[in-house]
Amino acid sequence: MLWAGCPGLGIRRLEGLEQRFGSLEEAWKAPAADLAAVQGLGAGLRAAVEAYRQRHGADPVAAGKPAPAAMRRVLLPGDPANPRAFTALERPPLAIYWQGQGALWPVLRRREAVAVVGTRNPSLHGLAMAEAVGAALAAAGWPVVSGLADGIDAAAHRGCLAQDGKPVAVLGTPLRRAYPRHHGPLQQFVSARGLLITEQPPGASVQRGHFAARNRLQVALAKAVVVIECPFKSGALHSAALAWEQGLPLWVVPADAAKVSAQGSNRLLLQGATPLLQPGDLVHQLGPGPLLQAQSSAERATGLPSCRVGALTFVQRNLLAALGSGASLEHLCQSLGEPPAHLSSLLLDLELAGLISAEPGLYWRPAHGSFA
Numbered sequence: 001m002l003w004a005g006c007p008g009l010g011i012r013r014l015e016g017l018e019q020r021f022g023s024l025e026e027a028w029k030a031p032a033a034d035l036a037a038v039q040g041l042g043a044g045l046r047a048a049v050e051a052y053r054q055r056h057g058a059d060p061v062a063a064g065k066p067a068p069a070a071m072r073r074v075l076l077p078g079d080p081a082n083p084r085a086f087t088a089l090e091r092p093p094l095a096i097y098w099q100g101q102g103a104l105w106p107v108l109r110r111r112e113a114v115a116v117v118g119t120r121n122p123s124l125h126g127l128a129m130a131e132a133v134g135a136a137l138a139a140a141g142w143p144v145v146s147g148l149a150d151g152i153d154a155a156a157h158r159g160c161l162a163q164d165g166k167p168v169a170v171l172g173t174p175l176r177r178a179y180p181r182h183h184g185p186l187q188q189f190v191s192a193r194g195l196l197i198t199e200q201p202p203g204a205s206v207q208r209g210h211f212a213a214r215n216r217l218q219v220a221l222a223k224a225v226v227v228i229e230c231p232f233k234s235g236a237l238h239s240a241a242l243a244w245e246q247g248l249p250l251w252v253v254p255a256d257a258a259k260v261s262a263q264g265s266n267r268l269l270l271q272g273a274t275p276l277l278q279p280g281d282l283v284h285q286l287g288p289g290p291l292l293q294a295q296s297s298a299e300r301a302t303g304l305p306s307c308r309v310g311a312l313t314f315v316q317r318n319l320l321a322a323l324g325s326g327a328s329l330e331h332l333c334q335s336l337g338e339p340p341a342h343l344s345s346l347l348l349d350l351e352l353a354g355l356i357s358a359e360p361g362l363y364w365r366p367a368h369g370s371f372a
Contacts, residue, residue, distance in 0.1 A: 004094050006052045011094040075105075098175075100193075101195055117225065117227055133228065135160065135279070139163045153169075154183060169194070225239060228265070229253065250273045319350070
């Protein structure tokens with residue numbers, strides 16, 4: 001976590017430091033002159049590393065300095081909540097900073113979401129279809145992954161939110177920076193109802209390459225990819241190529257052949273992508289999403305009728321589904337990727353509501369008898 005905050009360091013350079021010095025702890029203590037032996041650390045980057053180390057002190061871990069607030073919600077290599085598809089990437093992210101509903105991480109780790117991508121300058125038809133697709137996926141229980149950019153991305157997120165769904169926005173900026181700026185309110189809605197994800201650390205500058213780099217993360221979270229509308233030069237085409245490489249279903253909405261904004265997506269149809277004429281066709285092929293399945297699991301676990309389970313929050317339903325026939329606090333923390341303090345509070349609420357019962361050893365079971 002400490003090294004991840006150092007400007008200019010990625011996963012490969014960090015691995016190089018670890019290999020050269022035996023551990024990241026020893027790398028932190030290494031003399032500045034010895035850093036020159038690490039491949040990829042030029043003079044400028046070595047100076048940045050040295051300045052960063054001096055700012056934090058010789059042994060900040062032993063000093064017990066708390067992690068900055070921005071670093072408390074971050075996924076690092078080795079974290080059990082880190083999506084497996086991220087670690088399999090050719091260029092895995094060093095750190096994933098997130099904000100929102102952490103209970104979505106188990107769903108994303110299993111790639112049980114749908115990515116919707118397209119141009120920033122779509123036609124009215126493209127906007128309408130993006131919003132309709134986002135709404136249909138949300139109603140069917142599928143998290144909707146997109147990039148929160150202008151155009152197709154924003155429309156898909158708005159459609160998802162309109163159906164009380166769970167939008168997942170993969171940003172090309174730090175969490176506290178909205179780009180474009182007028183998406184500030186939309187970004188706040190996504191954070192409150194779903195999840196914001198970025199590999200850009202706090203304070204990072206906005207760079208064109210960061211928006212292209214996020215495409216690989218969007219696809220790595222997805223079970224299927226939908227391209228609504230895009231021209232020949234578009235990040236959406238990069239996402240489509242990644243989907244094909246990984247063997248994911250690729251759906252494309254046909255558009256007016258005369259529109260420049262749709263020439264790239266129409267070309268994908270000639271290359272074998274599946275035409276998407278109605279959002280319902282996509283939902284029919286995918287079936288019920290993991291969020292609906294979590295509600296069904298909660299019904300089975302508690303014996304509650306669907307109307308009462310539906311009144312629970314998504315986080316509560318997900319917790320009940322993870323609880324199954326019984327589970328310990330440690331198991332639930334690993335399964336949901338949530339800290340013990342947060343889950344303890346949620347478990348207490350469910351216990352007071354008569355939905356679960358506590359047993360010795362920080363163990364909980366559904367209170368089946370309460371609903372007989």
